[in-house]
Amino acid sequence: MIGKEMEIDSVKVESSLWIGNKRYKASLRGWYFSWTEVDKRNREKKTVSVPVSEVIGVKEGRVEIQPRKKLEDSDLDFTLFYVKRSRRGNTRGTLWSLGRTQFCCPSRDVRDQWITQLRTALQTHSPSRPHRLLVFINPFGGKKRGKQIYHSLVSPLFELAGISCHVVVTERANQARDYILKKDLTGFDGVVCVGGDGMFSELLHGVIGRTQQEAGVSEHDPTVMLQPCDLRIGIIPAGSTDCVCFASVGVNDPVTSALHIIIGDSQPLDVCSVHHKSTLMKYSVSMVGYGFYGDVLAESERHRWMGPLRYDYSGCMVYLCNRNYAGVVQYLPADSHVSSPRDNTRCLAGCRVCSESKERLFPHFDSSSSLYSANLSQVSSELEGEWVTIEGKFKCVSLTCMSSSCPRSPSGLSPSAHLADGTVDLILVRETNPLGFLTYLHRHTTTQDQFDLPFVEVHRVKAVRFFLPPGEEEEEEYEEEIQSSSERVSEDPDKLHNGDIANAQSKTTSQHCLAGQKERDTVKSARRKKRSFVCGPCCTKPPSVSVWNCDGEILPHTEILCRVHGQLVRLFARGIEDSTGA
């Protein structure tokens, strides 16, 4: 490896090249390919430098790939494709596009030499680029443009970069997850989803599940140390919230994401496992939310036809219901010397807090062999320590492993949270008046501190337990109903979908709203009332139990234990490249 690097470092290719009718002095030195304009008196002008790691492809002749491939035969020309950066409106992240420059060489020999040298440098300097990818497209995500986005914007870039893809257009929910869990994945360097957070979640569950299966680790045991996953995940945003993409890249743009995948970027990510009793329910990377966000999701599932707007509509409806929910929250604080959710920092590309966390998270990591010499039955110490208990009435209880920024909220649920520091932020919004809560929500869309409110508190934690106060415990009947819906699912695993749960809920909801006093008097109806979620402003006695929204899916239980697994998976991303500062 080092030998090769030295060999390349010593390679110095230089020649005159033309772009249009201007002459340039071009050179390839180590990590950079640069070209400097030279005027008629041999004076040097502006230099453009492209890191070899950001070269997407080198083609013979004059080539255009967008809008349509066009090849002109020429012995003297070559075309260089690379990452070009630009800012984007009010977001912090950097938008990437495909830069393209056509060079004309003095002779065919010189042209061939340039192409060979550039391609060799590319191979040497970008060892972690993927060569073969498994791509899942959800044709129904977001505005239903997944297929079009992939075929018109992404696939031509992958082709240009020489990446071969096996594409699966999904026909049902959970198809992507099951594929990753069961099929032969030999030869794939990564998995990619074209869709939203729900589709990402399928890949996440597939990749984590598969890795644990192969390592013989039980996913259900919350105390176990899970095996970190090798297969990287790429996200081409084509969903409704696109929070995971936005929070890890800084923009939700299919071309930017495709370019990060091509150059083989790698961003570790913390993952929360959510357990009920001794069963794993879900993994989450963005938001696990009870109360407001749970109700918004339950309501939004009934308005899927509205597309991404369903969340805004449901948000308003749920806001008008003005609910508060009693609960007991217990948490295990993280080390407050390292960072705090109110330290006003942002997790950006190359984040120091995240990179320093690696050693703490993987004390057994052997960097020379890149192996985790972890004893697989190893019990993690992450659940040890002094738990803090808070009981009260809450508008919402939210947990987030990362900032959870999205186009709706560019700084996110917890603006100073880190992608890969092995902690999760717990946000408690206590009972307050509607104006107070609106102020809290509104601050997600501005730069004002949403934690600087008397009814809001935030803690950086490693684990959280939530349960209902004594006397308000989870109802068996409800659990049975969910159970029977899961049983139906085990006959046909593809039917477990938010829709099912939300339908069951909305059925009770509309029954509650429409049924007369007679039915309401029965015990059964009283129970239903308790678990109905959104019934509009007509409700005089709101239900006392909400649901958990786990990365956009409704969890079938209220009592949960969440714990964070630091840097469990890796994305084809690099964190947010700050376009406002550096």
Ligand SMILES: CCCCCCCCCCCCC/C=C/[C@@H](O)[C@H](COP(=O)(O)O)NC(=O)CCCCCCCCCCCCCCC
């Ligand atoms: C007054 C303006 C208030 C704006 C409040 C924005 C808060 C945004 C926090 C966003 C956290 C997002 C966490 C990510 C969740 C996703 O995993 C998950 C799944 O995404 P997918 O469908 O793409 O698969 N998405 C969600 O669960 C959606 C949550 C979205 C909540 C939006 C709430 C909008 C609230 C509008 C309230 C308006 C009150 C107005 C009163 C007159």
Ligand SMILES: Nc1ncnc2c1ncn2[C@@H]1O[C@H](COP(=O)(O)OP(=O)(O)O)[C@@H](O)[C@H]1O
């Ligand atoms: N072919 C399909 N038919 C129905 N549901 C699907 C299909 N493919 C994926 N899904 C499911 O659709 C849900 C939403 O997908 P997602 O891509 O996240 O879009 P959105 O951001 O609009 O919610 C996911 O939970 C995923 O499991």
Ligand SMILES: [Ca+2]
């Ligand atoms: Ca984190």
